[in-house]
Amino acid sequence: xxxxxxxxxxxxxxxxxxxxxGLFIDEIYGACLKGKEHFDQVISPNRIxxxxxxxxxxxxxxxxxxxxxxxxxxxxxxxxxIFYGFSTVTSEAQLKxxxxxxxxxxxxxxxxxxxxxxxxxxxxxxxxSLTTLSEIINKADLIILWGANAAESIxxxxxxxxxxxxxxxxxxxxxxxxxxxDPVKTASFNVMGVRDIALRIEPGKDFELIKMLKEECxxxxxxxxxxxxGIDKSDLKRLLVQxxxxxxxxxxxxxxxxxxxxxxNVIEELLELVEMINNKQERGRISLMTMGGHSNMVGFDQMTxxxxxxxxxxxxxxxxxxxxxxNIISKITRDNFDLMFVVxxxxxxxxxxALSSKIAKKPLIVIDNKKSATTMVADVxxxxxxxxxxxxxxMFRLDMTPINVKPIIKPPSNVLSDQxxxxxxxxxxxxxxx
Amino acid sequence: xxxxxxxxxxxxxKCGKPTCMAFALDLLQxxxxxxxxxxxxxxxxxxxxxxxxxxxxxxxxxxxxLRINVDPDLCDGCGICVTVCxxxxxxxxxxxxxxxxxxxxDDHQLFQxxxxxxxLLSIQHCRRVEAEGRERECRVCETYxxxxxxxxxxx
Numbered sequence: 001x002x003x004x005x006x007x008x009x010x011x012x013x014x015x016x017x018x019x020x021x022g023l024f025i026d027e028i029y030g031a032c033l034k035g036k037e038h039f040d041q042v043i044s045p046n047r048i049x050x051x052x053x054x055x056x057x058x059x060x061x062x063x064x065x066x067x068x069x070x071x072x073x074x075x076x077x078x079x080x081x082i083f084y085g086f087s088t089v090t091s092e093a094q095l096k097x098x099x100x101x102x103x104x105x106x107x108x109x110x111x112x113x114x115x116x117x118x119x120x121x122x123x124x125x126x127x128x129s130l131t132t133l134s135e136i137i138n139k140a141d142l143i144i145l146w147g148a149n150a151a152e153s154i155x156x157x158x159x160x161x162x163x164x165x166x167x168x169x170x171x172x173x174x175x176x177x178x179x180x181x182d183p184v185k186t187a188s189f190n191v192m193g194v195r196d197i198a199l200r201i202e203p204g205k206d207f208e209l210i211k212m213l214k215e216e217c218x219x220x221x222x223x224x225x226x227x228x229x230g231i232d233k234s235d236l237k238r239l240l241v242q243x244x245x246x247x248x249x250x251x252x253x254x255x256x257x258x259x260x261x262x263x264x265n266v267i268e269e270l271l272e273l274v275e276m277i278n279n280k281q282e283r284g285r286i287s288l289m290t291m292g293g294h295s296n297m298v299g300f301d302q303m304t305x306x307x308x309x310x311x312x313x314x315x316x317x318x319x320x321x322x323x324x325x326x327n328i329i330s331k332i333t334r335d336n337f338d339l340m341f342v343v344x345x346x347x348x349x350x351x352x353x354a355l356s357s358k359i360a361k362k363p364l365i366v367i368d369n370k371k372s373a374t375t376m377v378a379d380v381x382x383x384x385x386x387x388x389x390x391x392x393x394x395m396f397r398l399d400m401t402p403i404n405v406k407p408i409i410k411p412p413s414n415v416l417s418d419q420x421x422x423x424x425x426x427x428x429x430x431x432x433x434x
Numbered sequence: 435x436x437x438x439x440x441x442x443x444x445x446x447x448k449c450g451k452p453t454c455m456a457f458a459l460d461l462l463q464x465x466x467x468x469x470x471x472x473x474x475x476x477x478x479x480x481x482x483x484x485x486x487x488x489x490x491x492x493x494x495x496x497x498x499x500l501r502i503n504v505d506p507d508l509c510d511g512c513g514i515c516v517t518v519c520x521x522x523x524x525x526x527x528x529x530x531x532x533x534x535x536x537x538x539x540d541d542h543q544l545f546q547x548x549x550x551x552x553x554l555l556s557i558q559h560c561r562r563v564e565a566e567g568r569e570r571e572c573r574v575c576e577t578y579x580x581x582x583x584x585x586x587x588x589x
Contacts, residue, residue, distance in 0.1 A: 015533040029548055030534025032511040036550030137531050151580035155512035156532075158580065163517040164532030173518060173578070190580045191514065 005405045006031050007088075007295040007388025008038030010398040011154050012405075020408055025389075032155035041386055042409065046371040049412050052381040059381065064414070068421075071380050072428045074363050078339035081106035084328060085345030085367075087294035089384075089418040090393025090405065094296070094303045096422035097343060098314075103429055107315045107337070109328040110300035111345060116290035117301055118258060119267055120311050126271040129278065131250055131287035132399045138166035142246035144179045146270075147206070147256020148291050149186040154398075157291070158191055161250075177242055181209075182256060197238055205229030206257055210269040216240055217276050243277055249286040292398055295388065299396035332358055341365045342374055343418060344384070349373035367421055384418045385411035393419065437461050437489060440482040442473045498588040500562050502544075502575070504552050508583035511550040515575040515584060519544050521559050545575070552583070562586070 006016045008031070017029040018039070028039055041047065051067035052059045075081055083101045086094050087110050094110075101108035110117070119128070136143070143162055150157045165172040178196040180188055183203045192198055201209060209229045213236075215222045227233045243249065251274065257266060274286050292298060301311045308314055308321045315324040331337055332355045340347075340359050348356045349372060356373075366378040375381050385391045390411035395403050411417070416424075438458040449471045451457045460466035468474060474483050516522055517532050525542040539546050542559045546552075557563060561572035576584045 013534075017534065017537045019537075027548065028550070029537045029546065030513065031547070031550055032513065033550035034510070036511065134531075151512065152510075155510050159512055159514040159517045160532035163514055163578070165523065166531065172523070187580045190582060191578050 004408055005388060005395075005403060006035040006038065007395065007405060008032075008035035009154050010292045010295055010297060011157055011160070012295060012395060012397045012403050013156055014403060018408055022409055025409060034155060038386075039389060041370060042389060044370060047412075048369060048371060048375065048381060048383040049415055051383060052375075052378075054379045059376075059378075064416075067380055067382055068424055068428055071365050071382070071425060074339060074365060074380065075104050075106075075341070075425075075429065078104075078106075078363070080337050081339040081341055082328070082331060082337045083108040083341045083343070084347060085110065085343035086300050087111040087292075087297040088344040089296060089387055090391070090395055091296065091299045091303055091402075092393045093343070093387075093418035093422055094300050095307070096419055096426060098303065098307065100341075100422055100426050100429065101314070102316045102319055102321075103426065105316050105318065106341075107313075107324075107326065107331060109313050109331075110297065111294055112292065112297045112301050113312045113327050114329060115255070115258065115297065116253070116292040117312050119253060119271075119288075119290050120301060122267045123271060126268060127275065128271055129274060129285065129287045130400065131289055132401055133160065133397065135248070135287075136161045136250050136289070137164045137169075139168055139248040140166075140250050141169065141175055142177050142179070142242055142249035142286075144181065144249065144251045145188060146181045146251055146253055147258070148252050148254020149182070149184075149188050149256075150252065150254070150291065151188040151191065152186065153254070153293060154291065158188065162191065177246075179239060179242060181206075197235060197242070199231050199235060199239065202230035207266050207269065210266065210273050212236070213240065213243070214269070214273050214276060217244075217273070217280060243286065244281060245284070246286065247284040249284065251286060251288050253288060253290045255291075289399055296395045298398060298400050299394070299402075302396055302400065329355070337362065339363045339365070342378075343367045343422075344369075344387075346372040346374045348377055367418055369415075382421050383415050384421060385415050387418065390415075391417035391419070437486065440486045440489070441471065442479060442482075444473065446473060448472045500557060500560070501587045501589050502554055502557055502560070503585045503587060504545075504554055505583040505585070506551050508581045509552045510581055511547045511552060512580060513547050513552075514578055514580065515545045515552055516547060518574050518578050520561060520569075520572065520574060521564075 004016045004018045006013045016031045018025055019027040025039055028036055050061040051064055053062045053067055053070055081104055083097055083106050086097050162176055162178055163173050169175050181199045181201055183201055189198055212228045223233050223236050278285050304314060305311055313327050314321045335358060340362055347359055360377045364378045365380045366375050367382045367384050368375055369384050369386050388405045389408050392406040395405050397403055438455055441454045441458055443454050445453050449457050468486050521542055521544055525540050535543060539555055543555055544560055546555055561569050573586055576586050
């Protein structure tokens with residue numbers, strides 16, 4: 001039976017069996033609960049099927065032409081628009097989004113900038129050793145979850161990397177050592193075996209732990225008797241033995257370490273530690289993998305890096321990207337924008353109230369397939385088909401592997417894909433001139 | 435042999451068996467009951483009788499029916515049980531790389547994930563039913579379920 005790709009999260013499982021007659025989805029085998037909910041969006045009562053415009057304080061249905069014209073009008077009026085989101089759409093749509101931001105002289109950013117894009121930013125200075133999922137499955141014998149609760153955020157990740165039986169790891173779970181570094185006892189701790197190490201680190205102490213590990217790599221016996229950051233000396237020694245003796249180790253970075261105090265320093269130190277171990281190690285190596293949540297979060301970084309040489313956070317002026325240290329948060333905090341164009345994201349619900357109230361005051365255009373807090377306060381709502389179910393394209397998995405996603409069923413009539421909507425907007429924008 | 439220790443060891447043949455040892459064997463296999471031994475019912479052996487009953491009570495537990503319960507409220511369909519189950523792994527090649535097994539499922543397959551929830555297909559090929567020796571004590575799916583949704587019970 002044909003296997004489909006699930007675009008519910010960044011793992012992009014390519015082994016989902018979907019029984020469908022081309023109109024509706026009947027049965028889904030192999031997908032986790034998160035994926036099943038993603039497929040259920042097709043018939044969700046929250047689905048938006050008609051373009052909407054705010055008139056006299058109320059959102060009312062309208063025609064595509066009117067909605068698109070209103071959008072163009074708003075973008076042309078605006079001097080400093082923000083284009084935000086793009087982490088759940090295909091890379092083709094992301095490219096169109098970049099093009100629209102370029103001709104509208106706006107600022108464009110994706111969810112990645114407040115998530116795993118930071119790792120790539122730091123990696124510019126230190127370098128980074130990345131890995132892919134299949135290498136982990138076939139080779140890895142050490143898996144470290146650092147501040148990542150894989151069991152709950154990406155349910156199938158642990159099954160794929162820790163429990164799977166790879167080519168050189170035929171015994172599966174028995175040969176793979178799992179180390180979890182987390183201040184909270186999460187659901188991921190339940191899969192621990194006898195040889196695994198659970199490190200309950202004190203919150204915000206990652207920096208001290210990494211510093212100490214770096215020191216111990218240079219001069220032996222520098223572990224303090226009391227241990228460090230709430231971890232025993234014996235556990236630290238076991239951690240070091242595992243790190244320096246692993247044949248193929250992987251450190252999976254989760255939100256926990258990204259949102260730590262002095263966060264950029266922590267990631268820089270960690271990347272340096274990995275580099276140090278790899279130089280010291282004779283037979284093995286340690287690689288890194290970031291655990292982003294959204295299905296094509298990595299894709300936006302790849303697209304901007306390929307076409308504009310910068311990872312996310314691009315400000316365009318006169319059709320060229322210019323140098324700016326702004327990120328999406330600083331931009332909104334300083335009120336340095338007069339329009340927000342959101343594609344497949346929900347900043348009103350997910351940002352802190354101080355930021356979301358600022359967004360709500362400005363004109364807001366949303367492309368999304370379902371009702372959310374953002375569509376409720378939006379001025380223009382453009383309905384899109386669901387990426388991966390009703391429209392296809394290129395998407396990037398969390399290990400930066402490109403995967404071609406094909407549509408399974410047809411979208412509702414009168415609903416366009418994100419790519420088509422952005423294409424029409426670009427056409428209309430160019431047609432009118434500015 | 436532990437059963438034999440508690441019997442009167444008089445070889446009185448009142449139970450219809452030639453020796454107390456033979457009676458102990460029958461007890462173990464469930465062919466005879468404790469009450470079949472008349473001397474045991476005498477007040478003299480009351481303590482041994484009670485101890486035997488306790489022993490057999492736990493032995494009888496093994497004869498109870500095996501149940502693997504998957505709590506649908508807790509399960510999030512991560513598929514770890516599908517990948518990790520030794521029986522699934524032995525017969526379904528795709529599980530080798532952590533992939534979801536084929537549909538329709540193989541006869542031997544114990545678990546499958548349908549609509550985001552784990553489903554128990556059949557337990558007749560479970561190691562607890564089929565295997566011998568230590569493998570019979572298999573609790574792999576229960577141990578590694580991150581949501582603690584799987585419970586192995588004897589009812």
